[in-house]
Amino acid sequence: MSRLGLTETIAAVATAPGSAGVGIVRVSGPDALRVADGLFRGRRAPSRTPGGRFLFGELQAEDGEVLDEGLCLVFRGPRSYTGEDVAEFQTHGSPAVLGRVLARALALGARPARPGEFTLRAYLSGRLDLAQAEAVLGLVEAQTDAARRQASLGLSGALGARVARIGANITRTLAALQAMLDYPEEGVPEEDREGPLSAAEHDLQELVASARAGQVATRGARLALIGRPNAGKSSLLNALLGYERSIVTPIPGTTRDYLEAGLELAGVPVTLVDTAGIRETADQVEAAGVRQALSLAGAADLVLALEDGSQPREALPTELPTGARVIRVQTKADLPAAWSDPEVLRVSAVTGEGLGGLREAVHAALLGDAARGEAWLTTERQADAARRALSHVQAARHLPDDLAGWELEEALRALSDLTGRDVQEDVVDAVFRNFCVGK
Ligand SMILES: Nc1nc2c(c(=O)[nH]1)N(C=O)[C@@H](CNc1ccc(C(=O)N[C@@H](CCC(=O)O)C(=O)O)cc1)CN2
Ligand SMILES: Nc1nc2c(ncn2[C@@H]2O[C@H](COP(=O)(O)OP(=O)(O)OP(=O)(O)O)[C@@H](O)[C@H]2O)c(=O)[nH]1
Ligand SMILES: [Mg+2]
Secondary structure, eight states: OOSOOTTSOEEEEOSOSSOEEEEEEEEESTTHHHHHHHHEEESSOGGGSOTTEEEEEEEEOTTSOEEEEEEEEEEBTTBSSSSSOEEEEEEEEOHHHHHHHHHHHHHTTOEEOOTTHHHHHHHHTTSSOHHHHHHHHHHHHOOSHHHHHHHHHHHHTHHHHHHHHHHHHHHHHHHHHHHHHHOTTTOOOHHHHHHHHHHHHHHHHHHHHHHHHHHHHHHOEEEEEEESTTSSHHHHHHHHHTSOOSOOOSSTTOOOSOEEEEEEETTEEEEEEEOOOOOOOSOHHHHHHHHHHHHHHHHSSEEEEEEETTSOOOOOSSOOOTTOOEEEEEEOTTSOOSOOOTTSEEOOTTTOTTHHHHHHHHHIIIIITTOOSSSOOOSHHHHHHHHHHHHHHHHHTTSOHHHHHHHHHHHHHHHHHHHTSSOOHHHHHHHHTTSOTTO
16 A cells, blocks of 8 residues: 555545444545535535534435435634545445445546555554554444443553553663763662562563453454363353253263354453363274364363263373463352362353353453553554563663663664554555555
8 A cells, every 4th residue: 555645546435334313424635525415405615614524414326316415514724534535425324325425526537445454544644643543443433332442441541541651761771871871970879770670571561461351352262161071161151151052961072073162251352172081092084083173272271171060080091282371160060079179260050150150250261460550452463562572671770881772762662553544555554454444
């Protein structure tokens, strides 16, 4: 996507395809108000209307046919979403109306906007940084309240402020280092060098840790139910869902293939994965299911490791994949317990006992510990930049002053990549590629 072309005027339908009460066509660029003059008849011409006003009137085809009645909103750059002149047409929301209004705008000299191009222009005009543009995308795509909340914090600049605080501490350390090099005899108090830097390291560690929570909030999490046959995996899946999704029988080895079901858990979209019970078996089909269960455990964000509470305890024949995060669960709490372990959550799929506690434990494991700060990193691009900044800060702490300075400058560069005020064009392109047309 070229950074040139700001001389062109762009147009697109901004609302979702399909029928709706109201639909919007948006036009942005130097010719936006001239295009509006050709398309819209109201009390006065859009080009002679001050910014921040709307007009009521008729949308007209080339031959004067009235396409629809509607509103024209007038924005004058830089006081608009894109920073350019913008005209917006709010019509009745059918594809037929919106299609004709857009076609007329194009005939009057606008060109079709590319995906994300309105927001790209907001970025290029300095109204949004790249992290805020990603937050706009997050708001467009938010499926849950947790996702919306993080995107809204990102757009408000809360994430940028968090990053700026870290940058300020690094800059203070750099100044102290410079003073030490320039005036070695005066000396710089150790706390001026170490204090801000250790604060920066600590804050960066929290920021990096927030990325997992941010990705879970936006993309959701996969939760694998793992355990021996008859542990109660399918029953627990059904109990959490509130309907009978998975087959339950008293016969060990009932579930052979894996099965997925979605639900929202404390604001987070969660995919529950029911798996085959893990045991040694000569049955080839069942053995394939067992291998699959172990690999699903390795790929999950969280494993619920179930053990039958009504039977003597028996370990799994194989270890769970290393790296899997695990919540251990004792099932069938409504039956007399054959064992007890204070570290293990007790639940019953039959009475519902313990399900509330389990939901809380899942929520805490997915979002809680990592997410002390308010605004989280929500994209892999942001997480990568934060990890680079952290590794430079850590390197600086073990180096002599002159070399430490270079690492700190690199850390500041990584932080500015994170907010993306001055990044390579291909990075910008990669971000806006994910947008839809009209945003
Ligand atoms: N109809 C409509 N709704 C929308 C948008 C839009 O473009 N059109 N938005 C976008 O996709 C979002 C709102 N974002 C916006 C951000 C800034 C300005 C704007 O004109 N800002 C000027 C004027 C502010 C003022 O008058 O106080 C400015 O900041 O200078 C408009 C929309 C969500 N809702
Ligand atoms: N009383 C009681 N019985 C349960 C509970 N959960 C499961 N059961 C019973 O335990 C048996 C096995 O339950 P499933 O949910 O099929 O167990 P599973 O872990 O999916 O078993 P496989 O698919 O064979 O690996 C069934 O007879 C269930 O009715 C529970 O909370 N309380
Ligand atoms: Mg099962």
